[in-house]
Amino acid sequence: MICYLFSAPTYFIFSSGVPTLLYYAYIPTTIVVLLVGFYVFWNGRHSLLNQLLLAISLYFSVWTISTLIEWTNIHSDLILFLWSFYNLILGLIAISCIYFIYVFLDKKDVAIGLKAIFLALLSPILLLSSTSLNLSGFDITTCDAFKFEWFPFTLYCTLLGVLAMVWIFVLLVRRYHTAAFDLRKQIILMGTGIELFLFIFFIWTSFTYYLSEIGVLPDSSLEMYGMFGMVIFIIYISILIVRFKTFNVKLIATQALVWALVILVGSEFFFAQTKMVEILIAITLIVSAWLGLTIIRSVKKEIEQREQLAKLNIDLENLLKQRESLTHLITHKVKGAFTRIKVLFAGILDGTFGEISPEIKKRAEQGMEFGNGGLETVDLVLNVANMQNGTIKFEMKPVNFKELVEKTIAEKKISAEAKGLKLETEIKDGVFDMMGDAIWLKEVVNNLVENALHYTKEGKIVVGLEDGNGKIKLSVKDTGIGITDEDKKNLFTEGGRGRDSVKVNVDSTGYGLYTVKLVVEAHKGRLWSESEGPGKGSQFYVELPAGEKV
């Protein structure tokens, strides 16, 4: 039958007898939704999340197109056929949204049990949608079937929407508390988008229809604004795409997406029939273009920074690999060469190669010394590399730090006296027991004293030790070349040396103080230096946590 009071549409969906708002609300929304749905799907066809977004977009589009046809057509059989799917599509959208959020949060498919629940919730609609319990007739005077809908059936479908809202809200809130910071932001965006969509689509649509039925509203045209719920959802999806790459869509796709949205808004001018609508579209167009530009700019900048950072990361990884390779080379080649040289000179000195003259003996002793120095340098570099890659494990045992300091000072006294320097100690009374690796802690004291000896031409070196507030404080003060403010920045860095350090100490490697830093930090202590400036001496301090009594 045909609705005898209405005129037939042109091109299937265009009719002068329907509100202009209908086209404004339905056509651009449907195109945008399909565009985003397919775009996201195209950029990750194997991703379940993308597939679900496409499914929601398709359900929604089928719903809007069907509704548009129902509004404009006059054939009862066609309208009723499409109308019979109305509640089914609502149910599918509600369930798909819940499914979508599960996959979004868990990054995996849901369990079979949950799928069975989804199907069970949909089953009443699936079973009844083609029966007279869904639709029993059609009014050809008003050209609709509202009077012939079974209220409990319609209510069930609306309640599914409400259930989806509550379900998703509970899911998101529960997951929000345990999520990382970045995911929390995504949860807020996704949650706001999908909840607004469900609210406007299900609640708003039903509520405005109800108000028009009881006479509060003159007609149900406000119901059409329910379509904008989907636009809101799509906006949030777009933000997720561009901000977090949730759907793995790249920048070019984002630009295309934003501009497509702007073009679509602009295309609404074709539907404008009044000045008011034209103004409304113009405002929307300007706002969309401005927002689109802003988003593209900020995203472009952010993505560039991310890519730059990623490139630097790769460079750094390559450098680390190169250094590892170099370390390997030092271990096997350089250290081996030094050892062989040392063995050679030792052989010369112990007479393995026969009697030697005093001149050769002197040269052999110098060679032996260079060999030892070379080995020490290689060991220093190797130690740093091993500490960084975690090869060296500190054996934390009870240690008396005072004994360790005294022992080191005793060993260094001869070297100090040989340079004409005084090596003094200022050890206050106290308890110096702590947990630590005795060998490496001794290396700390040794390195600091050695450092002071290298950079002090005359005067004295004072090694102090005191305790307090659960800390053991070691100080090494010298009357040496001092430290400039510029040098302080590089002092404890890998290979970091003072500007004039090589002038004073030609063997400076820049690894001694860095080793000290790594060991101190491994013992949860801290290290710092003070100096009043060049030529005014320097003070190095180490603070370590006091611990178990030895």
Added chain:
Amino acid sequence: METKYTHFHDHFFFYILVLVIIIVSIVSYCRFFVSRDYVVGYEGTCDPATGKCFMSCDDDACTKPDYYSEMQKYEPDLYRECGKDITDCEAASVCLPSDRKCSIIYCDKKTNDNDNTCQIPVGEPSDTQSDNQINPINNTSI
């Protein structure tokens, strides 16, 4: 976020859903396009001189009132009697013995819940126009 389907059983519910939707579509198509198994509601002609008609007006002054009754007929019967368009079809405004489902609702205060008012026939013992009552000529055979 690459969550991929890998096994057939992951598709199981999806296949069931698609299958049921296809079945529902076919059944709905047959119901609405082939067997036309539904009732059609419309405004039947009504003479205010003989029946209690619903009355609607196009303007506030109600210079040219429109009188009608609320009809419901089974679509195949109506289609047989009038074709696709019921305009100028007299059979549409009456219930015929061959109609399987047919009802005519005349103006009644209980059913008249919109702005329409009832027009009482001349000569009827009516006090006021609000004296609405149902006057069903209902040879419905449902």
